[in-house]
Amino acid sequence: MxxxxxxxxxxxxxxxxxxxxxxxxxxxxxxxxxxxxxxxxxxxxxxxxxxxxxxxxxxxxxxxxxxxxxxxxxxxxxxxxxxxxxxKVYSYPEYLYEQCKEKKRVVIGGSHGKTTITSMVMHVLKELGHKFDYMVGAQIEGFDTMVQLSHDAPIAIFEGDEYLSSPIDLRPKFHWYKPHVALLTGVAWDHINVFPTWENYVEQFTLFADTLASDATLIWYLMDPELQKIADHLRPDIKSLAYDELPCALTNGKSTVTFNGNNYTLSVFGPHNLQNLNGARLLCAELGIADDTFFKCISSFKGAAKRLQTLRSEESAAVFLDFAHSPSKLEATVKAVKQQYPHRKLVACMELHTFSSLNKDFLPHYKNSMQEADMAYVYFNPKVVAHKKLPPINEEMVRVAFGTDNVTVFSDTDKLQQTLHSLNWENSNLLLMSSGNFSGIDFKEFAKGLF
Known part of the structure; x- marks a missing residue:
């Protein structure tokens, strides 16, 4: 071939x-x-x-x-x-389906959390020695590549991205996979360059539910109103399973989940991760994995790259890195770190980097999204705005859009880095959030030299 x-x-x-x-x-x-x-x-x-x-x-x-x-x-x-x-010209997702059309296909989609849940499921399957193919949107500890395809694995685990398949195939990627087991984490407007209205964006998830294989299972987050509507109109052959956030106790900065009378200490934290964990549990159950087995395996899961990834952790300070860039992701990630370390000062630093985030008409969606931080820094590069052929934005415009007094805006990465280095990091956390790299920051090296 x-x-x-x-x-x-x-x-x-x-x-x-x-x-x-x-x-x-x-x-x-x-x-x-x-x-x-x-x-x-x-x-x-x-x-x-x-x-x-x-x-x-x-x-x-x-x-x-x-x-x-x-x-x-x-x-x-x-x-x-x-x-x-x-x-024969294939798009990326079309060829993934072609390679795995005889396998049991599992797809995790949604506007946020899909990489994390995919990673959790992969971690559990690997811990148990199961054979499986996969495609995930981040580098995961213990896996050499983000894609694996084999001749003999009976299961394929795919992260289901709603972005377009190729320049000549304008369907969302996750419409290709026709899963036997699917999970949706929630719907929060993204990719406005492709889906210009909220209604158009939501429709892609409704259409996804229609692509499920016969007698499939759809697992979905209970508190999302759009998913509730989708679940109310599923085909009669589809099994519907809803999940909520797992309750947990916080002890010395660690989250502990009690399930069926047993305590499990986790390496991940935050409400979104506790939602993700419960979704992953139900999905693994559909693959024949018992709950207690799942929790024993997931206790060692440290997260995917740039998904509340710990870059450095000392006795009184830590640096975290997250992919958050949309308003809902930003708000949830900031809140998660503040809740996990309520007695530490939180410096939250995010980069406007995507087409949506740099669009002046979309900026007002960020209002109050960083209000939980003690200090909030927002960075954008005017050259990236010009490269994406978007109308110019300025620091004051961004500051007003975020809407809280704790926000300072930078358009010069050197000034931002100098400011971060000048701070006293005693009893403090730094949260870096971006789908880019703040115009050239080596995150691991930066964390090493910060305090």
């Missing part, structure tokens, strides 16, 4: 390329630019293109499959050549 990737350098694409290479397929790829960690990882596996750019002359009838990444455009010369030759 000869497979060629157009735009091989993407986070998801390069992981799929490595997974198929490990499975024994002949993999080639192209891209106009590739950055680390994708670049070094592709190089390690002998998959890094010899030259950057698009080379339509290399597209020929010996290629069995083309996989098209979102980074490519509809007028990509390699894509045009593949279409002229009538080669």
């Amino acid at each position: 000869n497979i060629h990737f157009i735009a091989i350098g993407g986070a998801a694409m390069h992981n799929l390329a490595i997974a198929l290479h490990k499975k024994g397929y002949r993999v080639t790829g192209s891209d106009d630019e590739i950055f680390d960690p994708s670049r070094s990882r592709l190089q390690t596996h002998g998959l890094l293109p010899k030259a950057f750019g698009w080379f339509p002359e290399q597209i020929n009838s010996s290629i069995d499959v083309i996989i098209l990444g979102m980074h490519a455009r509809k007028d990509n010369p390699e894509l045009i050549r593949a279409q002229e030759l009538n080669l």
Whole structure:
């Protein structure tokens, strides 16, 4: 099987390329630019293109499959050549389905928490020695890649992203997978460049529920009003299971869950993680894993990268890193850290980095989202705003949008870093939140040098 990737350098694409290479397929790829960690990882596996750019002359009838990444455009010369030759062109999620259509498919979706729950389920299955294929949106401790595909694993666990499949396939990725077991964490408006209205965004989750396989199970978060509506109108063959936040006790900064009379100390914390944990428990039960077995395994789960990840922890200070960028994620993450360490000062620092967050019409959705922090710093890079071809924003505009007196806004990463270094970190926590890197911060090195 000869497979060629157009735009091989993407986070998801390069992981799929490595997974198929490990499975024994002949993999080639192209891209106009590739950055680390994708670049070094592709190089390690002998998959890094010899030259950057698009080379339509290399597209020929010996290629069995083309996989098209979102980074490519509809007028990509390699894509045009593949279409002229009538080669089969797949989107990333379409090919995942193709690889796993004979397996039991499990999909975790929702506007927040899907990476964490996928990671939790993967952690439990690995602890128990189960064989499974997977695709997850973050690097997880104990797993070499974000994608694994095999010939013999009976189960496939997918993180279900609602973003578009490819430049020529404008369906959300998670509409492709047709799961036998699905979980939805909640619905909070995101990707406004693709789903310009709330109604249009919510509709994607309703449509997802309709894609479930016959006699499937849908697990959903009880307190989300949109999921309640979806659950009320499921097909009669679908089993509906709702979950809520697990109650826990807080002792010396550790969360302890009591379940069926047994106590389990966790390495993760916060209301969202306790919701995620309960959802993961129900999902694992659908895979035949008993509750007590689940809790014994999950006690050692430390979280996925950038999902309330502990970068540094000392006796009186800690640094956490989170992917939070939407208003609901931001508010929940700030609140979680403050609740876990109520006697420490919390400095919450977030970057406006996505198309939605940098859109001046979307900014008012951030009102009061960082009010739980003692000090709140918001950063944006004007060059990123211009690159995304959005109307300019300024520091005062952002400050007013967030709406609380604890917020200070920066548009210069050096000034932000200098300010953070100047603070007294005794009895304090720093929470860094971004889908980017604050224009070049090495998070682990920054945490090491902070106090």
